[in-house]
Amino acid sequence: MSAPLIGARVQRKEDYRFLTGAGQYTDDVSMQGQTYASFVRSPHAHAVIKKISIEKALKSPGVIRIFVGKDLADAKVGGLPCGWLITDVKGQPMKEPPFPCLAQGKVRHVGEKVAVVIAETQDQAQDAAELVKVDYEALPAVVDPKKASSSKPIHESAPDNVCYIWSIGEKAKIDEAFKGAAHVTRLEFLNNRLIPNAIEPRAANAQYSRSGEDYTLYVASQNPHVERLLMTAFVLGLPESKVRVVAPDVGGGFGSKIYLYGEDVVVTWASKQINRPVKWTAERSESFLSDAHGRDHVTVAELAMDKDGKFLAMRVITTANMGAYLSTFASCIPTILYATLLAGQYTTPLIYCEVTAVFTNTAPVDAYRGAGRPEATYVVERLVETAAREMKIDPAGIRRKNFIREFPYQTPVALQYDTGNYEATLKAAQRLADVSGFEKRKADSLKKNKLRGLGYACYIEACGIAPSNVAGSLGARAGLFEAGEVRVHPTGTVTVFTGSHAHGQGHETTFAQVVADRLGLGMEQVEVVHGDTSKVLFGMGTYGSRSIAVGGTAIVKALDKVVAKGKKIAAHLMEAAESDIEYDRGVFKVAGTDKKKTFGEVAFAAYVPHNYPLDKLEPGLNENAFYDPANFTFPAGTYVCEVEIDRDTGKTEIASFIAVDDFGKIINPMIVEGQVHGGLTQGIGQALTEGCQYDKSGQLLTGSFGDYCIPRASDVPSFQLDTRETACTHNPLGVKGCGEAGAIGAPAAVMNAITDALGVRDLAMPATAQTVWKNLQENRHARI
Amino acid sequence: MTVKVSMKVNGKPVSAELEARTLLVTFIREHLRLTGTHVGCDTAQCGACTVHMNGKAIKSCSIVAMQAEGADILTIEGVAKPDGTLHPMQAAFKEHHGLQCGFCTPGMVMNALDFAKGNPNPTEHEVRESLEGNLCRCTGYHNIVKSIVAGAKAMGGKS
């Protein structure tokens, strides 16, 4: 009997290769006859392409071929599809302008791909790319989403630059509730645009095989099967069997590697044209310009309350920037993954949300860690904290007064929460944060000329987006299940194939823990395989904190089938009735006897079926499962942040950060803590340091790590974490997901702390030293 | 222009004819096929390319290979013992979950090894300051800091 592995802090199986330089990322793959691609990108935010001259570039040393948009059009290579159709307030489909892989006659954001140069070396490709001459006729550009509808059309099919106007809730009823409210809190803010910046830049390396007439694409993707599906069915017009997509080790994603990108299509298509493998690896400057960005909402939010601070209604009007094109899941982020979360942890009975999604001359915007839910949490938690201050109610008290306490709970914005205990996480967080000692700490800070503030965020998120039929009715064009396969080998070792993809989350360990625990095997007997469409039967990829709740459950379903079949085999071997066989941690037993067969013996019998019920049962022990969840899962928690602000410079330091999360059952606490640390740091980054900025003409001002500040080690503290557990009610592991929570809850907690320290209603993110200093200047007299 | 470059990498003498503009990291990754050293940016901030040159941590993306002519280079592939046993710093990263996607990890470990040589008992603050030149987007640094504190202790000020 082995100790339970579910819940254990098991060290990661994947670490050895990463620590010894043996990891294999896409750019590490080098193929026989390798060539290198360099993309010519638009320096204009909006321009007509008058002419592209490639003659000089073609003569540059080492150049093999150069392709432009026309070459793709002539070859009938399609544009990139959007995976989610939003139907607008009038019942009309959203505007879906073409999204070409290489520009067709017009460019719509700085960094858009205009041509690709393929050469013998990377340097040669870049040398030649500089020689491609493009004549542009510049057009006026729009960057500010609030100005989009009054600006020059970016796409013919969207003359007012509006992609859709969508709403949820009954506006008239909510307007009525506001009229009768004792107090209304209103905030206007920008949810700052972020650039994901996984440390591994995007990369793709494709090879065409003339013998198989098929392609192999290595790509830094979170989502290899969907990448293949979109590329074959919608863009290249090939059967799926003709493209193998391998997402090997992937160096972080955070959303930015979910999507099908034009570069992936171009290198794949080009590998056949030149009959040699073509590799493209983004330089970081290209990542800044061309990876899908995140957030970028302009919002007016109002909360109506009775005289005691009980929430009566919420009204939220948001303009969401889609960028120049609709990225793969762009349209569902500010709608399905945003407005539906506006109930937060509270019983607000009436909620109305209206979202106008617009095109601008900026890089496409799509899901970035949290995707819609950080924006929703920011709205709710900034409103709630501000309401408490305005009504002079304790910020924790106002939350308690409005907490949902009975489950299941049907929110007014479509979701039904299955379980939760918001009081438990709040209480634990308050204790860890020593909230009662805050006033003393504040006085101590002031002695050092520093302002101290404390802020809460009680977040909720919806993970494992589901079920497929509900998602379908909301516009999803793909299923949202997950697939898993448990292949038991003759000696009883196991290979697990999962459609989830790991790019830092440690699935090779977590999933192996689930399997080893359930089957009673050692960790070394279980291997987890993911990321290769030729190995894994199908997959929907990893995003939305869905892997353990959906992918993990698919594996559990397959495990159940393995055990069920094993029982039949064991019954035969031990000449007992199948109903008398029990399975416990690696051993099949006949109930009430000492007869037993190990898992290995049963596996061996399945593959060497000399003594086997061949008349009733197929040999082999290999089971698949597809799992489509019954509902979202709803992780929730309370974060408490304390900041100290240097009054001289405006610099904010995170003095302490407490995170108490309810992720349901936890498989590996060590890995879960790591996910929270990383999410918190990205959330703190959004609040303090990160903000994508374009100038008015659409030039990216924050185009390198020298100008766009992702947090460094000295920018964040060590975190204090704890968990409370209410098990998810609708999956067998009781798990909810943990990947995004930190990024969802942290921005509101930090900004609540900063506004508390400064004694102001609101401050724009990111609260850089300069922003805070300016605020201190403006409010100097009021404060002293 | 082609140049001839010779150096020692992970104890082995290597030489090659290169274009003069070849970066040290390109030489290591493309010519020697030691792909554990990574490139995460083009402006010298991320530190994923960190290697040791003559015992000191440097960014291999920020020098041309010729600047390492005759030098002793250590990459992540040369850190574990020949029998595969992890170096105490590597082991500390594993034990304390100091890595997630693994992409920044070689640079983190190489920098940490150099830092810890003279710092057997660093404070958390010193470790955070020492990571000025290394970016990680996954871990929030919390466990990297723990790993380096533990690794430095295990190294006892030696390499």
Next chain:
Amino acid sequence: MHAFEYHRPASSKDAVALIKGKTEARFLAGGQSLVQAMKLRLSSPTDLIDLGTIKELSAIKVSGNAVEIGAMTRHADVAGSSAVQKAIPALAALAGMIGDRQVRHMGTCGGSIANSDPAADYPAAVLGLGATITTSKRKIEADKFFTGLYETALEPGELITSVSFPVPKRAAYMKFKNPASRFAIVGVFVADFGGKVRVGVTGAGASAFRQADLEKALSAKFTVEAAAAIKVKPDGLNNDLHASPEYRAHLITVMAKRAVEAALK
């Protein structure tokens, strides 16, 4: 990076001879700025003359009243030098604040000064301490060296060989970092030579400069209050994403205050 011809002279004399006539050639010191600029194709020299193996250029000499740093001395070596730490602790501290550990192992004093990056640290010390720059041709006073954005008094082909920093009575450098690049948004080097105070400011202008009002006030009275009383005018200061001229002007006073406080400790 564009292609270039690579040269590796054995002495500074050879280096200077090699560059003669090559108008688009550059000396390569540590490469921490130049190689970056070349990678981004912002700089495309025809020739690189690598100074890395010229031994005579990397030495630290401390005499009674000056610290002389060879042009190719790495920042880490200056930061870690017990002689520098003893003679001008502020200079060692400044070298230890440049870039990051890895950059400090490659970057050099001469390279930093010759580049005259508006946000580099060394120029603040050069001006604050009134250093003398020795080149292959002559000696240049600090006050005449930095002439503008990435511009210096160096003539084509002229090579910095060493920089001599006078030892002050007390000094300190305070830097407010750009959160992204970690260069100085404002860095202030304050040096008291016994009643005569020099204040070098980096990060705030087209190139490093001396701040006369602070110098006057601190020469009269070397106290935190004296620095705090100076309101710096924002006119002509740098304006970028990270800091407006007004913010930079304010930070000059704050960093000066803190530098004085540190120098007095």
